[in-house]
Amino acid sequence: MTEPAPVTGTDFGGLRVVAFESRRAEEMRRLIVRFGGKPLVAPSMREVPLEDQHEALAFATRLFAGSLDVVILLTGVGTRTLIAALATRYSTEQIIQALGRVTRVVRGPKPIIALGEVGLKPTIAVAEPNTWRDLLATLDTQLPVQGKRVAVQEYGATNKELLDGLRARGAEVLRVPVYRWALPEDLGPLRQAVSAISDGQADVLLFTSATQVDHLMQIAVQMGREPSLREALRQCVVASVGPICSEALTRHRLPVDFEPSHPKMGSLLGEGSRASAELLRHKRATL
Template identity: 50%
Template structure:
C-alpha cells in the first residue's frame, strides 16, 4: 500500500473486528480493499459478580465520588450484574449526582439509553492517555475515591496514572474475553495470512492479537504466523 494513496488499491485486508464486523467490511471496501473480516473475540459477563454489587452500593452511599466508564457493553453488563441485589434506579440516581467520565461515544450512548449524560467525555482517540489529559484539565481527583469500570482486562498504566494524581482507585471488572462462538472464519483468516493470501492485517484492539496468537498456538502455527507477519 502506497503511503500517499488514500485507499487499499485492491489489497486483501484481514480484519479481526467482532461486534462491528459488517461496518468494518464496508469501511475496507469503501477504501478500495478486499475485505476478509473474521470476528476474533466476544465479551463474557462475569456472573455472579459480588464485586459489582459492592461497587454499586459504594456509589449509592457516596463512598465513590468519580466513576469512569470505559466501555458501553461494560456499563450494560454492570447494570445486569447488580440486578436483583441493588435498586437500579437508586444506582442511576447516584451516578447522576456524581462526576462521571465516559471514555468515548459507546459508554456515553449506553448511559443515554438509561437517561444519563456523562459529566465529561474523553476526546478521540479515546485512549487512557486522553482520559488522563481530561482529568488533568478538568477533574481534580486528589484524595478522591475513583470507581473504574474495566474493559475485560486491567489497565495498570491508567490505574498508576490515577494514583499518581492522588486518587484511590476502586476497580470493577464485569466481563472477560473469549473466542467467538464460531472460530471457523478466524481460523480461515489465520491460515490465509500464513499462506500469503492476505496483504494487510487490520487490528483495532490488543486482544484481537492475543486471540489470534492463542488460536495459532493451539494449532502449532505460531512460528509460521510470526514469519508471515
C-alpha cells in the same frame, strides 16, 4: 507461500484485507468491499459477562452509601453491563439518582451513548484518542483526584497503567470488572485467517482492538504458525485503529504500518484504503 497480490490502483484496489471484528463483523465486511478490498473477516473475541458480579454489587453498595466521588466508564458495553447488574437489586430510578450524584468520567463516545440510554450525561468526556494517558491527563487538568474515591469500570482486562496512575495521584481506587474477553466459540474463521496470512494470501490486516491482536497470536501459537505468520507480515500492511491497539502490536513485536487520524473504524478503512498501496510498495521494495 503464494505470491503477493500486485499493488495497483487507488483505495484497496482489490487487495486482500483481513479483519478481526466480532460484533461489527458484517459492517466491517461491507466497508472493505466498499473501499475496493477483498474481505476475510474473522471474528476474534466475544464479551462474556462475569457470572459472579460481586465486584459490581460491592460498587453498588458504596455508590448508594455515598462513599464514591468519581465513576470512570471505559466502554459502552461495560456501562450497560454494569447498569444491568445494579438493576438486579435496584430500580432504574434509584440507579439514575445514584449515578447522578457522582462525577461521571467517560472515555470516548460509546459510554456516552450508554449513559444517554438511561437519561444521564457525562460530567467529563475524554477527547480522542481516548487512551489511558489521555484520561489521566484530562483528570489532571479538569478533576485532580487527590483524596478522591474513584471507581473504574474495566473493559475485559485490567488496565494496570491506569489504576497505578490514579493511585500515584492520590486516589483511592475501586476496580469494577463486569465482563471479560474470550475467544469466539467458533474458532474456524480465526484459524482460517491465520492460515491465509501465513500462506501469503493476505495483503492488509486491520486491527480495531488490542484483544484482537492477543487472540490472533494465541491461535497462531496453538496452530504452530507463529513463525510463518510473522514472516508473512513483512509483506503485509498492518493497520491499527489507534494507540492502544498499536501498543498491543508492539508488545507482540509486530509491525505497525498505519494509524488513522482518528481512532474510528470508518477512518481506519477510509484512510487505510488510500494509504495501503503505497505502503505495500515500500515494504515489498525493501525486502
